[in-house]
Amino acid sequence: xxxxxxxxxxxxxxxxxxxxxxxxxxxxxxxxxxxxxxxxxxxxxxxxxxxxxxxxxxxxxxxxxxxxxxxxxxxxxxxxxxxxxxxxxxxxxxxxxxxxxxxxxxxxxxxxxxxxxxxxxxxxxxxxxxxxxxxxxxxxxxxxxxxxxxxxxxxxxxxxxxxxxxxxxxxxxxxxxxxxxxxxxxxxxxxxxxxxxxxxxxxxxxxxxxxxxxxxxxxxxxxxxxxxxxxxxxxxxxxxxxxxxxxxxxxxxxxxxxxxxxxxxxxxxxxxxxxxxxxxxxxxxxxxxxxxxxxxxxxxxxxxxxxxxxxxxxxxxxxxxxxxxxxxxxxxxxxxxxxxxxxxxxxxxxxxxxxxxxxxxxxxx
Amino acid sequence: xxxxxxxxxxxxxxxxxxxxxxxxxxxxxxxxxxxxxxxxxxxxxxxxxxxxxxxxxxxxxxxxxxxxxxxxxxxxxxxxxxxxxxxxxxxxxxxxxxxxxxxxxxxxxxxxxxxxxxxxxxxxxx
Numbered sequence: 001x002x003x004x005x006x007x008x009x010x011x012x013x014x015x016x017x018x019x020x021x022x023x024x025x026x027x028x029x030x031x032x033x034x035x036x037x038x039x040x041x042x043x044x045x046x047x048x049x050x051x052x053x054x055x056x057x058x059x060x061x062x063x064x065x066x067x068x069x070x071x072x073x074x075x076x077x078x079x080x081x082x083x084x085x086x087x088x089x090x091x092x093x094x095x096x097x098x099x100x101x102x103x104x105x106x107x108x109x110x111x112x113x114x115x116x117x118x119x120x121x122x123x124x125x126x127x128x129x130x131x132x133x134x135x136x137x138x139x140x141x142x143x144x145x146x147x148x149x150x151x152x153x154x155x156x157x158x159x160x161x162x163x164x165x166x167x168x169x170x171x172x173x174x175x176x177x178x179x180x181x182x183x184x185x186x187x188x189x190x191x192x193x194x195x196x197x198x199x200x201x202x203x204x205x206x207x208x209x210x211x212x213x214x215x216x217x218x219x220x221x222x223x224x225x226x227x228x229x230x231x232x233x234x235x236x237x238x239x240x241x242x243x244x245x246x247x248x249x250x251x252x253x254x255x256x257x258x259x260x261x262x263x264x265x266x267x268x269x270x271x272x273x274x275x276x277x278x279x280x281x282x283x284x285x286x287x288x289x290x291x292x293x294x295x296x297x298x299x300x301x302x303x304x305x306x307x308x309x310x311x312x313x314x315x316x317x318x319x320x321x322x323x324x325x326x327x328x329x330x331x332x333x334x335x336x337x338x339x340x341x342x343x344x345x346x347x348x349x350x351x352x353x354x355x356x357x358x359x360x361x362x363x364x365x
Numbered sequence: 366x367x368x369x370x371x372x373x374x375x376x377x378x379x380x381x382x383x384x385x386x387x388x389x390x391x392x393x394x395x396x397x398x399x400x401x402x403x404x405x406x407x408x409x410x411x412x413x414x415x416x417x418x419x420x421x422x423x424x425x426x427x428x429x430x431x432x433x434x435x436x437x438x439x440x441x442x443x444x445x446x447x448x449x450x451x452x453x454x455x456x457x458x459x460x461x462x463x464x465x466x467x468x469x470x471x472x473x474x475x476x477x478x479x480x481x482x483x484x485x486x487x488x489x490x491x
Binding site for chain 2: 229295
């Protein structure tokens with residue numbers, strides 16, 4: 001029923017528990033998700049992210065087409081660099097958050113969330129009409145393996161031989177791994193230093209094996225999507241469907257900085273200008289922390305000192321690194337200042353929480 | 366995975382040991398594996414009168430929260446303090462040190478035997 005990843009047999013041999021994620025059967029965990037989380041913070045973790053969507057744009061007007069299709073200024077991104085950006089609808093609502101790699105002057109790769117990959121590919125095709133550009137959805141045959149954690153550079157250097165001192169955060173370079181062509185990028189979703197290797201699906205098992213072998217001396221273990229979620233939450237990174245949705249603009253999510261108006265027309269421009277100028281944010285995204293062990297979770301109500309419901313939790317968990325519950329929530333601006341005391345209704349019990357600055361966790365410099 | 370023969374089972378993935386005067390209750394290995402790392406356990410209090418099928422506590426893992434259901438009518442006579450302090454016992458020893466509470470049952474409940482429970486989980490019982 002679910003689409004298997006090109007690494008499915010590898011995961012089965014490793015004893016993974018699987019979860020259905022946007023139509024893909026992906027590893028949820030291999031053993032303990034807490035041990036996997038810890039490995040990424042203290043050594044390194046190996047992730048299969050082949051469910052992510054990859055859409056390539058090629059042609060002399062690829063940059064112009066993306067400037068029109070997305071909220072970012074992609075023509076200003078230099079070849080070899082990447083940018084975090086979003087695709088919005090005409091009303092300014094977020095259709096997805098994206099990482100866009102510029103591979104050459106006339107060649108980009110847009111990486112979309114698995115749940116939105118088809119929508120993004122369809123929108124890009126539609127919005128690219130009239131530009132000299134070709135749009136190819138490579139999601140079905142493009143594998144993605146991530147190595148994340150403080151020892152990841154040693155592992156990736158051993159496998160690819162790439163000069164990583166020259167590979168900055170949010171940059172990419174063509175490389176080889178296990179004899180195969182890969183796109184090597186210094187990007188991730190964990191709050192740690194880390195790398196992502198894009199390859200053809202038929203080469204994924206070789207790349208995975210080479211990284212596993214090189215990682216033996218560096219504490220590398222395979223990691224599933226369960227710990228990926230707690231890692232990104234600690235790092236204060238939004239997840240589409242939780243912190244981001246088509247009912248929200250980038251400004252609502254405190255990510256207005258990704259919207260660039262110093263370019264020509266783009267889809268959503270008028271609505272986003274109005275939203276920016278009105279500054280009508282009823283609610284903003286904040287961090288919450290609490291004591292004890294019971295975590296606020298997605299959908300729980302945030303209440304003020306009088307017990308009146310004022311907002312909603314978007315993501316929450318007992319932070320494996322910090323040892324106390326953390327959450328993100330949309331609350332009114334008036335109660336969004338760090339230090340503000342609020343409460344979350346945790347299955348009938350009003351549990352005190354405090355508004356804190358995001359991210360919850362920052363890796364040691 | 367093997368479900369001990371001496372225990373009875375519910376379709377809520379709890380096991381019940383009726384061999385002693387009070388019944389001992391825990392969750393099965395199948396349930397523990399499905400939950401992932403358990404980080405918080407909320408148990409009924411000693412003296413609580415439970416009705417079969419009612420939610421009487423919670424098991425929380427990193428990813429999810431599940432209710433505990435009373436497997437029988439009766440009174441709670443003891444709770445496992447060790448599992449409250451060290452919830453990962455539910456993962457490491459679900460049929461042993463990870464037991465949850467003991468209750469004096471009024472009528473012996475109808476339970477699945479180990480073979481029937483194994484069959485139930487094989488069918489993907491949730």
